[in-house]
Amino acid sequence: MFEIRLHSRGGQGGVTAAKLIAYAAFLDGKYATATPLYGAERRGAPVVSFIRIDDEPIRIYSQIRNPDLVIVLDESIMQLVDVLHGIKPDGEVLINSQKGTEVEGHRTYPVDLTGISLALDLVLAGNPILNTPLIGAISKLGVISQASAKQVIAETFRDERNVEAALRAYEELKI
């Protein structure tokens, strides 16, 4: 089982991103679940979502304690939340960062999702759309296939720029 914990702020689209990643895994023929952790969310507050991907039906509903991959959509959260809590020894971290932030002890993939989105003027209610470039970046890591990433974006978003954002994130992420 591959387990992903996604940290974001309310309004950034983290919950939707988790669903889209799980949906792409489903299109890859895997079993997948996406779970938002609901608390007293409000816009701007730290939010956590969980994604599980497996070849077998997933029977677990409790929170992910030992993620294989941690995604941080807003790096300022790292001052408030220990995003590495419980991460597997060989767990990896993907950070939306404009300054190439890395974490110690874990393979880090910094990628400027915000910059990609703003360059394409992909803005919703004043916030850059981070879902679609994130899906592109995740497909580079092999968590989901490129074909499924493309299909999820095409099915979910009408605006062609979302595909472009995903492609740019795919190109920018260095592995």
Place this chain on the structure above:
Amino acid sequence: MLTFGTGNKAVAMAARDAKPVVVAAYPITPQTEIVEEIANFVTDGTLAARYIPVESEHSSMAACIGAAATGVRTFTATSSHGLVYMCEMLHMSAGARLPIVMANANRALGPGWNIGAEHSDSMSMRDTGWLQVYVSTVQEAYDATMMAFRIAEHTDVLLPVMINLDGFLLTHITQTFETVEPDDFIPPTATPHAIDIKNPGGYGTLTPGNVHFKFRYDIERGMRASIPVIEETEAEFARRFGREYHLYEEYRCEDAEVVIIAMGTLGKEMEVAVDILRDEGVAAGAVRMRWFRPFIVPDLDGKDVVVIDREYSFGYGGILAGELQAKSGCRPFSVIAGLGGQEVTYDDIAEFVRIRRPGTEHWFGVDD
């Protein structure tokens, strides 16, 4: 069709596919997505139903009662405070023998205010005469909703059915599920006492003490008759659509010396705990109770029993543990866990088995 969505969406799609004629509903977290989706189906024409937005849950059930009394298929959904607010109408609908189907997103009751999963809402409606089924996956939420119509409307039963799914844990998780074309799996409604304007009759008239008990006893006859109807419905569902369900689900029970019993999502997660315990050499098994009403007692002879209750009856104990003890004579280790969405992991469940003391009660997070 294989699809991907939340527990709420699965319930809404099952309700759509069962083609109710009237849906009356009032939104409440965490079930709101169910009635929103149904409203969308009605708006875009995929469901030819009358959607009645009402001012309260008491009214949503009252509207369903009125509609069902004319013999048409009805559906609604609620949760927590919404469910207990309809309490009077729950008694009314079962007493009037109206086969209404309702989804309930299990959620704690306040105060303190809480929107997490707990079974206190539905369990406190235990004696209303409603059938209650508890589901553990998004697929089961779809399938159980579909089957509920056939069971409720069966003329041997004619009682309302409540499908219970854990708030957030199941209502908001996204999983793979498959929808079906029910065709004649759900026959047209044939409510024998439906209002017929050509043959006027009295409804809800005074039933004095010399006859009232007969109507009460008749509810119990419907409840008892529902057991073979449920079994037949589940068998027919498996035959047509390939997915098997039983009155309760056993996991690795054949040679088990200790069984864990729970309902809802904990009843699925505990399978992982059983695997862990088996790897440790503990002969563990699990029984996931699906139907709480009618109450069907599993064979627990000679086994240690660990029951997890996601609710509590103050001054008494865990409700499921108490009922199992009363009906089967077992002496359960009664664990109270998961209240208000309290996090309970498969490791926690395995630990309940390791620390079990038959005949005692353990509040997870209090007695540790």
